[in-house]
Amino acid sequence: MTEPLKIALAGLGTVGTGVVRLIETNAALIARRARRPIQITAVSARDRSKDRGVDLSRYAWADDPAELAARDDVDVVVEMVGGSDGPALALARTAIAGGKSLVTANKAMIAHHGLELADAAEKTGVALKFEAAVAGGIPVINGMIDGAAANAIDRVYGILNGTCNYILSSMEDTGADFADVLAEAQRLGYAEADPTFDVEGIDAAHKLSILGAIAFGAKLDFAGVETVGISQVKAADIEQAHALGYVVRLLGMSELERDPAGDRLFQRVRPYLVPVDHPLANVDGPTNAVVAEGNFMGRLLFQGAGAGDGPTASAVVADIIDIARGEKGPAFSMPVAELQPFGKASSGHRVSRSYIRFIVPDRPGVLADITAAMRDAGVSIESVIQRGDPDQDGEVILAIVTHEGPEACVTEAMRILDGSDSLTAAPLVMQIIGE
């Protein structure tokens, strides 16, 4: 019998418990595919006595996850604790330095420290793998590194956060309140420990920066992602979008802008209006979808569960199986030293149609102030929609759809209106994506 691959699991929450259940349920199948058994030897979490619905009595227990990296009966450390720094990073560094391969689901840690960890893994000759960190159960990292390896990729974009997609599509279907849907996403195990990371777009930005590094061979640049979340999106925006033939989706968009003076990387996460007949418009619930455009393959669409215990565990165990088969390729598809430090492309010169929602007092002159700001900034208006009566505070929602034009002009119009007494809240701008 071939020697088993011995693994230690740090973190036994949604993902960690899913991994135990998957490895136990599919042990024989996994052993055949991995060409050797996968054996859990030790586990660690905060609370030993908690009932997780899985039997942990066969595995050694460590109160401190860092102890796992020092054990002789561990070949691979699997980090499912979370957090960009703290115990997760300490464990990752110690494991790699000690010659153990690392599998992690932690996009925050990879977005902040992935290059350092990948470099260390190259030096010690171990594997660093993080398929679960981007789009949960969808094999998008493997797909980009292996399946799309022959292509120059110019653009990669999609729905990268299951919690936000669950919130937006539930609000759309049921008219439910933002806070109630978020609480349900937390109960189902989709949300981050701090759900601000989900709703403010930070989690999607972590994933987008990782994806961009792999797709373009770029030096990972999380700080370069322009990030806006969904916390300002109101039920009225979703209704309005629907009336116009769109749905609202939080998208991550990453594009390599070719320029003889030096290519630049555009990275942005924000809510967009997506036409109802676009493939991303039908992506509902915690489902994620990633579109990659390559010069020979054309447009590739990956779609599947982006969050939750089973799908995420599936991605974690796929990485473990790859390691069992001897796969140790560079974490970001090429050695860290070869990744390109592209400059940051700004969004200002990008051309799009925009939806701009204002909350205004119900009095004469307000519309004139707004349209004057648009005129002065060079924004051409396609339609103005005021729906319904003023609410109990005497406020009215006013939505403007612009013609196609440079985004910098919309930004300038918002600057002119900043602090105006014709607005009672900051406006919300959402770009409208094309086909």
Ligand SMILES: NC(=O)C1=CN([C@@H]2O[C@H](COP(=O)(O)OP(=O)(O)OC[C@H]3O[C@@H](n4cnc5c(N)ncnc54)[C@H](O)[C@@H]3O)[C@@H](O)[C@H]2O)C=CC1
């Ligand atoms: N829940 C999901 O659908 C997905 C989660 N992820 C990532 O997987 C990782 C884990 O996520 P979840 O399982 O959802 O989190 P969770 O909160 O359900 O579980 C975290 C586990 O880590 C342990 N832990 C936390 N702090 C610790 C500490 N200081 N020392 C020892 N143990 C500690 C907890 O006891 C718990 O067992 C995170 O990096 C998350 O971003 C990735 C993809 C999907």
Ligand SMILES: N[C@@H](CC=O)C(=O)O
């Ligand atoms: N909180 C994340 C979990 C998976 O990455 C999400 O909602 O997508």
Ligand code: NA
């Ligand atoms: Na994935």
